[in-house]
Amino acid sequence: MRPAPPFDKALGMDWYITDTEPCGGVVKERPEDFVVEEILEDGTVVSLSGVALQQRPGPWLWVHVVKRGVDTLSLLIAIERRLGVRRGELTVGGIKDTRAVTSQIISIYGARPEDLPKIDGVEYRDFWSMDEPISPQKIYGNRFTIVVRRINGACASKALEEAPRLPNYYGYQRFGSIRPVTHVLGRALVKRDPEAFLETMFCKVFEGESPAVKRARELACMGKYADALSQMPKAMLEEREVLKALASRENLWNAVMSIPRRILKIYIEAYQSYIFNKVLSARLALGEGALDEDLVLINDAPVVASAARGAGEVVLPVPGPGIRIPESVARDLLLRVLREEGVSLADFAVPPLGASGSYRRMWVRPRWLRREVKGDEALLSFDLPRGSYATVVLREVIKPEAPAAHGL
Numbered sequence: 001m002r003p004a005p006p007f008d009k010a011l012g013m014d015w016y017i018t019d020t021e022p023c024g025g026v027v028k029e030r031p032e033d034f035v036v037e038e039i040l041e042d043g044t045v046v047s048l049s050g051v052a053l054q055q056r057p058g059p060w061l062w063v064h065v066v067k068r069g070v071d072t073l074s075l076l077i078a079i080e081r082r083l084g085v086r087r088g089e090l091t092v093g094g095i096k097d098t099r100a101v102t103s104q105i106i107s108i109y110g111a112r113p114e115d116l117p118k119i120d121g122v123e124y125r126d127f128w129s130m131d132e133p134i135s136p137q138k139i140y141g142n143r144f145t146i147v148v149r150r151i152n153g154a155c156a157s158k159a160l161e162e163a164p165r166l167p168n169y170y171g172y173q174r175f176g177s178i179r180p181v182t183h184v185l186g187r188a189l190v191k192r193d194p195e196a197f198l199e200t201m202f203c204k205v206f207e208g209e210s211p212a213v214k215r216a217r218e219l220a221c222m223g224k225y226a227d228a229l230s231q232m233p234k235a236m237l238e239e240r241e242v243l244k245a246l247a248s249r250e251n252l253w254n255a256v257m258s259i260p261r262r263i264l265k266i267y268i269e270a271y272q273s274y275i276f277n278k279v280l281s282a283r284l285a286l287g288e289g290a291l292d293e294d295l296v297l298i299n300d301a302p303v304v305a306s307a308a309r310g311a312g313e314v315v316l317p318v319p320g321p322g323i324r325i326p327e328s329v330a331r332d333l334l335l336r337v338l339r340e341e342g343v344s345l346a347d348f349a350v351p352p353l354g355a356s357g358s359y360r361r362m363w364v365r366p367r368w369l370r371r372e373v374k375g376d377e378a379l380l381s382f383d384l385p386r387g388s389y390a391t392v393v394l395r396e397v398i399k400p401e402a403p404a405a406h407g408l
Contacts, residue, residue: 001016002015007402012170012275012276013169016395017396018163018397022401024152025148035145037143038094038103059131060107063113064103065105066102066122068121082116088109090109091135107133136387143383167284168280168363170389171390171391183270184271186272194253205217220243272318275338280316280362293306295317298312317358318360364392
């Protein structure tokens with residue numbers, strides 16, 4: 001293993017599993033360099049070129065959506081506002097990358113194709129009537145087809161050979177690479193600390209942000225909320241919602257809660273992800289091999305590895321209320337991280353958001369379709385299970401000091 005740079009460590013990712021030197025390279029130079037196609041639970045690929053699904057007549061409209069450079073949450077919020085759908089009436093199997101071309105299924109209760117909003121960069125390719133919504137449980141994972149430009153080809157070939165399995169970290173996009181504070185906002189929510197939330201949102205300014213956004217944040221940090229609102233770009237949805245509430249003299253917690261619920265939940269999930277990454281890094285420090293005191297899942301229940309007789313894959317807990325964690329190395333590591341953070345499992349039940357605990361595999365194994373390295377360009381295509389990140393594969397090759405500079 002090789003220690004990761006400070007940026008990664010700040011997100012809980014302390015290690016690379018490969019020992020190669022940084023290979024460099026840039027991804028997402030154009031959206032077509034990063035293609036994501038959803039894979040349904042039966043193995044059907046929701047391809048850019050189209051997908052054939054069998055209708056099961058019912059009240060749900062399934063839509064094949066292809067996005068180019070469009071944020072999934074922005075799309076969902078636009079549909080919610082256009083159609084006036086209620087909570088639970090608009091669902092997806094997963095949140096896809098923004099700077100990419102992505103292909104996935106969304107489902108809307110009681111909608112008609114002609115009602116969908118027209119959005120630049122979004123195509124509605126096909127429609128089906130269904131008797132139930134799409135959900136994460138109906139998704140196997142994603143197929144990635146990625147071009148990496150200006151890479152050290154020999155170095156990349158060696159790194160790819162060294163990586164049959166990778167630490168199943170939550171990747172950069174979970175936290176932000178230009179503005180890596182999503183988990184910090186989540187921590188403030190879990191601690192019910194609106195002052196810390198607003199301090200992070202408005203007083204932390206990063207080099208990669210636009211001049212207009214920097215100026216608006218500075219004004220908000222000084223308490224000039226109306227002035228900040230007038231200068232904050234319309235694309236900054238969360239900031240504008242909070243500024244509107246603050247300018248109207250809402251109390252601090254209500255101002256924070258004015259952010260759309262989908263986004264607030266993303267913040268809490270990012271904090272859960274950060275803690276998982278910290279636990280995974282601590283477990284890797286104990287060695288790459290399996291331990292008798294590890295946990296594995298048997299019939300969806302956590303069991304100590306020594307009692308499982310070699311069955312199951314090693315898992316680690318994602319913190320949240322209601323999770324049961326047997327005596328194990330995973331339990332010890334999680335409790336240590338929670339003590340360091342000053343939070344408990346019950347703290348994650350933030351009304352009306354909440355966040356349940358779960359288990360996540362310690363390792364991820366890409367199913368490779370293509371690994372072509374020619375000169376200073378690599379073409380990589382692979383499948384990953386739901387919830388695993390392509391950037392976890394790419395970071396092992398690129399080994400970036402500043403991920404945003406490499407398009408990550």
